[in-house]
Amino acid sequence: MTEVNTPEKVEFSPETLKKAQEIIARYPEGRQKSALLPVLHLAQNEWNWLSAPVMDYVAGLLSIQPIEVYEVATFYTMFQIEPVGKYVLEVCRTGPCCLRGAENIIDYLENKLGTKVGGTTTDGLFTLKTVECLAACGFAPVLQVRLKKEDGNYIYYENLTPEKIDNLIATEWV
Amino acid sequence: MGIKILTEHIGKEDLKPIDAYMKYGGYTAVKKALTSMSPDAIVEEVKKSGLRGRGGAGFPTGMKWSFLAKPEGKPRYLVCNADESEPGTFKDRYLMMHSPHTLIEGMIVSSFALGANTSYIYVRGEMMFVIRILEKAIAEAYAKGLLGKNILGSGYNLDLYVHPGGGAYICGEETALLESLEGKRGNPRNKPPFPAVSGLYACPTVVNNVESIAATSWIINNGGDEYAKIGIGKSTGTKLISACGNINNPGVYEIELGLSVEEFLYSDQYCGGIANGKKLKALVAGGSSVPILPANLITKTANGESRLMSYESLSDGGFATGTMLGSGGFIVFDEDQCIVRNTWNFTRFYHHESCGQCSPCREGTGWMEKVLHRIEHGHGHMHDIDLLVDVAKKIEGNTICPLGDAAAWPVGSAIRHFRDEFEWHIKNPSEATRKGAVYRKEAVFA
Amino acid sequence: MENTAPQLFKVTIDNIEVEVAPGTTILQAARQIGSHVAPPAMCYYTSLKGTGGKCRACLVKVTAGSAKDPRPMPKLVPSCITTVQDGMIVENTVNEQVLETRKGVVEFLLINHPLDCPICDQAGECHLQDFAFEHGRGTQRYEEERRTFEREDIGPYIQLHMNRCILCYRCVFTAEQLTNKRVHGVLNRGDHAEISTYISKAIDNDFSGNMIDVCPVGALTDKTFRFKQRVWFTKPVTAHRDCEHEKCSGKVTLWYKGEDVLRVTGRKNEWGEVTEFICNTCRFDKKKTSDWVIEGPAKVSHHSVISANHYEKKAIPEFGFKQAAQQYKQIDDLPVQLPEGEKKPVGIVVRPDSK
Numbered sequence: 001m002t003e004v005n006t007p008e009k010v011e012f013s014p015e016t017l018k019k020a021q022e023i024i025a026r027y028p029e030g031r032q033k034s035a036l037l038p039v040l041h042l043a044q045n046e047w048n049w050l051s052a053p054v055m056d057y058v059a060g061l062l063s064i065q066p067i068e069v070y071e072v073a074t075f076y077t078m079f080q081i082e083p084v085g086k087y088v089l090e091v092c093r094t095g096p097c098c099l100r101g102a103e104n105i106i107d108y109l110e111n112k113l114g115t116k117v118g119g120t121t122t123d124g125l126f127t128l129k130t131v132e133c134l135a136a137c138g139f140a141p142v143l144q145v146r147l148k149k150e151d152g153n154y155i156y157y158e159n160l161t162p163e164k165i166d167n168l169i170a171t172e173w174v
Numbered sequence: 175m176g177i178k179i180l181t182e183h184i185g186k187e188d189l190k191p192i193d194a195y196m197k198y199g200g201y202t203a204v205k206k207a208l209t210s211m212s213p214d215a216i217v218e219e220v221k222k223s224g225l226r227g228r229g230g231a232g233f234p235t236g237m238k239w240s241f242l243a244k245p246e247g248k249p250r251y252l253v254c255n256a257d258e259s260e261p262g263t264f265k266d267r268y269l270m271m272h273s274p275h276t277l278i279e280g281m282i283v284s285s286f287a288l289g290a291n292t293s294y295i296y297v298r299g300e301m302m303f304v305i306r307i308l309e310k311a312i313a314e315a316y317a318k319g320l321l322g323k324n325i326l327g328s329g330y331n332l333d334l335y336v337h338p339g340g341g342a343y344i345c346g347e348e349t350a351l352l353e354s355l356e357g358k359r360g361n362p363r364n365k366p367p368f369p370a371v372s373g374l375y376a377c378p379t380v381v382n383n384v385e386s387i388a389a390t391s392w393i394i395n396n397g398g399d400e401y402a403k404i405g406i407g408k409s410t411g412t413k414l415i416s417a418c419g420n421i422n423n424p425g426v427y428e429i430e431l432g433l434s435v436e437e438f439l440y441s442d443q444y445c446g447g448i449a450n451g452k453k454l455k456a457l458v459a460g461g462s463s464v465p466i467l468p469a470n471l472i473t474k475t476a477n478g479e480s481r482l483m484s485y486e487s488l489s490d491g492g493f494a495t496g497t498m499l500g501s502g503g504f505i506v507f508d509e510d511q512c513i514v515r516n517t518w519n520f521t522r523f524y525h526h527e528s529c530g531q532c533s534p535c536r537e538g539t540g541w542m543e544k545v546l547h548r549i550e551h552g553h554g555h556m557h558d559i560d561l562l563v564d565v566a567k568k569i570e571g572n573t574i575c576p577l578g579d580a581a582a583w584p585v586g587s588a589i590r591h592f593r594d595e596f597e598w599h600i601k602n603p604s605e606a607t608r609k610g611a612v613y614r615k616e617a618v619f620a
Numbered sequence: 621m622e623n624t625a626p627q628l629f630k631v632t633i634d635n636i637e638v639e640v641a642p643g644t645t646i647l648q649a650a651r652q653i654g655s656h657v658a659p660p661a662m663c664y665y666t667s668l669k670g671t672g673g674k675c676r677a678c679l680v681k682v683t684a685g686s687a688k689d690p691r692p693m694p695k696l697v698p699s700c701i702t703t704v705q706d707g708m709i710v711e712n713t714v715n716e717q718v719l720e721t722r723k724g725v726v727e728f729l730l731i732n733h734p735l736d737c738p739i740c741d742q743a744g745e746c747h748l749q750d751f752a753f754e755h756g757r758g759t760q761r762y763e764e765e766r767r768t769f770e771r772e773d774i775g776p777y778i779q780l781h782m783n784r785c786i787l788c789y790r791c792v793f794t795a796e797q798l799t800n801k802r803v804h805g806v807l808n809r810g811d812h813a814e815i816s817t818y819i820s821k822a823i824d825n826d827f828s829g830n831m832i833d834v835c836p837v838g839a840l841t842d843k844t845f846r847f848k849q850r851v852w853f854t855k856p857v858t859a860h861r862d863c864e865h866e867k868c869s870g871k872v873t874l875w876y877k878g879e880d881v882l883r884v885t886g887r888k889n890e891w892g893e894v895t896e897f898i899c900n901t902c903r904f905d906k907k908k909t910s911d912w913v914i915e916g917p918a919k920v921s922h923h924s925v926i927s928a929n930h931y932e933k934k935a936i937p938e939f940g941f942k943q944a945a946q947q948y949k950q951i952d953d954l955p956v957q958l959p960e961g962e963k964k965p966v967g968i969v970v971r972p973d974s975k
């Protein structure tokens with residue numbers, strides 16, 4: 001799989017570290033733990049998923065115990081705590097989306113990618129997941145993908161159709 | 175055409191740049207509030223406006239503000255709830271995406287009214303693109319001296335930050351949100367103490383929805399009395415409604431409270447009627463948590479009165495024949511939709527989103543989901559229906575936070591109004607599990 | 621003029637009046653009256669700050685909020701964390717809604733519980749057993765598959781059986797408040813939430829053993845006592861020693877079988893709570909009578925099955941046996957033809973998770 005390796009030495013790049021420090025400064029003295037979610041987002045963008053060494057590094061950065069990071073990372077669904085493909089396709093499976101064909105889209109993706117929900121394609125390019133309501137119900141069906149950008153960015157792809165998906169796979173998620 | 179106070183200028187041009195926003199009178203409320211009003215006077219105006227919380231519970235905003243404790247030597251916080259995760263609800267996202275300064279302006283005047291010098295906007299992490307928009311807009315506001323030290327020479331200081339969530343519906347519950355903002359798991363707190371006394375970092379805190387905060391600028395500019403003239407009765411002002419499901423024009427609409435449900439649902443200006451010429455089967459009027467209504471109780475109340483988009487009219491008849499305005503997530507079901515399947519889907523959502531602290535919600539949501547899954551997949555028993563009703567009842571009212579209620583209500587209401595559909599599923603498992611097969615009352619009873 | 625006596629609040633619980641200091645919780649006020657009106661508590665623990673409010677076992681009805689504002693409270697309230705007001709009127713055992721809700725809580729706590737009492741070391745001193753016995757309905761309606769967790773080894777002293785856990789969070793508070801470095805916590809969420817170290821780390825520090833004592837069920841048990849003996853065949857004796865550890869009380873209960881000390885625990889009061897914690901040296905390393913100054917036989921809590929001596933007969937609700945019959949592995953792997961309605965013979969109690 002691509003990008004699943006955790007480097008020997010886990011450390012933010014100087015730019016990311018600066019960003020993390022800016023984030024920590026948003027919270028009062030002694031409340032640096034508040035920065036945990038935003039810093040985990042930074043870490044996930046840097047390493048694609050949150051391995052235990054990555055979480056330990058974040059704990060050190062915020063002067064908290066590693067278990068405090070594990071507790072949080074496992075609570076929130078956006079954090080990948082197992083290796084994932086380069087693109088994690090997270091399709092909304094909640095009621096309003098289903099009223100507009102989300103289940104068909106999920107089936108289509110399973111067939112197209114040749115992997116079930118929860119699985120990763122053999123080339124390591126895609127992990128297919130389902131998520132709960134993304135607040136895009138009016139533009140259903142919808143999926144979100146994190147594109148590796150400077151500080152991480154999640155894009156919603158809305159009003160999905162099989163043709164749109166074919167097109168995205170061919171041209172955008174490469 | 176109803177009055178618009180939050181979205182009036184959206185669509186005229188890109189309102190994200192601060193200059194564009196200011197062209198339409200943006201930030202006049204900050205100037206007015208900080209240079210000519212006392213914090214108490216602002217709270218008074220908001221009280222007069224009758225504005226009610228737009229996050230779902232409808233609690234009067236001015237009253238909430240007046241409960242804020244003001245002990246010496248402790249900072250106070252305003253936290254904006256932009257977690258927006260209730261299925262069917264996508265209105266806050268619309269406002270923040272298209273007019274981020276409307277929220278920021280509201281944050282400044284509200285923070286000033288509450289005496290907060292640091293405020294946070296908690297945005298669900300999935301909406302990273304909204305976070306980027308807000309961060310950019312906040313930087314512009316700092317550059318214009320609308321944030322930071324000594325704003326507009328008033329001596330008032332305010333720092334405003336955006337905080338991303340990590341993917342958890344429960345963090346929309348205000349105390350879970352505060353825990354999350356402190357870098358913890360989103361476990362709701364037992365209340366009391368209420369955030370107004372002990373909130374963020376154990377300091378007095380107000381948590382308000384995006385739309386509630388955004389509305390305060392207009393109230394400052396035009397006065398609480400003017401705001402109270404909009405709407406109907408105790409449902410003052412306008413409300414953003416996010417409409418979705420099987421309708422012709424899904425999207426976000428700002429309506430004056432008191433608009434009839436019929437007009438909202440069928441007029442081309444709003445939902446534009448049921449898509450594909452189908453018939454209406456059911457409606458969830460205020461986000462997945464509120465009771466579902468069958469077609470015959472949607473446009474008219476049980477008494478035959480016209481049903482209106484207002485807190486009071488939607489809840490007319492109590493849970494027996496009414497529902498709630500909730501967060502304004504308007505989900506429309508056409509005749510081809512299966513109520514059992516949707517109830518299972520919604521229950522799966524609550525099961526998935528329960529934080530797991532308290533036993534009735536942790537265990538009860540999973541139990542209900544499994545039973546509903548069985549019924550939907552052709553393995554139900556008649557006694558399952560009463561079991562579901564009883565389990566829902568044992569959860570409702572007995573949990574730490576209202577997620578338990580939110581999980582119980584969809585189940586209770588679906589069985590209340592569509593019991594025959596559940597029975598049909600149980601009695602006809604092979605037909606019910608055939609792809610595309612839906613129970614139609616006419617077919618069975620006509 | 622100088623009335624310095626602290627003002628007390630008058631509270632009525634199940635028609636019995638009691639005067640308590642302001643700040644007292646309903647639960648503590650009820651305990652002052654006595655065990656017949658005290659609500660059950662599965663997550664609250666007096667000597668651990670921040671516990672309570674989670675399990676909902678202790679919900680009661682407040683029919684009058686206070687003398688000043690005698691309106692009833694709209695919902696049942698968790699008595700363990702709700703403080704009393706002067707003139708408050710509370711209903712616990714006399715209120716149908718409370719009893720019915722409590723039956724529901726028992727049921728919720730049991731639907732995913734393995735009901736493996738016959739092989740559980742906690743059996744006999746398990747609060748979930750007591751709770752189910754005293755407040756449950758005795759029948760079960762749950763027909764779905766039970767949740768199970770993967771096993772995690774957390775070191776040589778403590779055995780973790782996550783399947784039995786009721787997520788009271790007591791052990792987390794214990795680690796937070798008594799040890800210098802918490803290495804375990806609650807991971808995941810909802811009904812997948814679990815007690816874990818995440819990285820299968822051994823939990824070892826001087827006070828970790830107290831997690832065993834505070835655990836209301838058999839989720840955390842003493843590894844050095846595993847399967848040694850059913851607790852009701854052991855004899856508890858109160859003892860103490862002068863422990864060099866400054867935070868250790870040195871006050872313990874020794875659990876004897878004949879001449880041998882099989883287990884050392886903190887002393888539990890009549891509510892099953894330890895108020896003076898002990899260190900791991902006292903708990904795990906001092907298992908000779910000569911290590912201790914013996915005080916005498918320990919008092920056993922009134923409703924404990926040890927004292928009542930009715931473990932086999934009543935303490936496992938009937939459905940426990942039914943459940944065992946349904947779920948435990950069958951000994952015959954061969955497909956046998958059985959007459960209509962006849963159950964396959966059921967074999968020895970072996971769950972996949974009980975090594």
Ligand SMILES: Cc1cc2nc3c(=O)[nH]c(=O)nc-3n(C[C@H](O)[C@H](O)[C@H](O)COP(=O)(O)O)c2cc1C
Nearest residue numbers: 227228229255257258259346347348382383386576
């Ligand atoms: C499970 C749950 C989820 C909630 N989600 C949201 C949400 O996403 N946004 C929101 O504004 N309020 C949400 N609320 C309501 C908040 O707890 C709180 O009442 C609200 O933010 C207060 O703001 P308001 O008075 O302006 O409505 C939620 C409540 C619960 C119980």
Ligand code: SF4
Nearest residue numbers: 529531532535573575
């Ligand atoms: S009701 Fe559910 S979500 Fe709310 S605190 Fe209890 S377990 Fe958590």
Ligand code: FES
Nearest residue numbers: 092097133134136
């Ligand atoms: S249901 Fe899919 S975005 Fe809301």
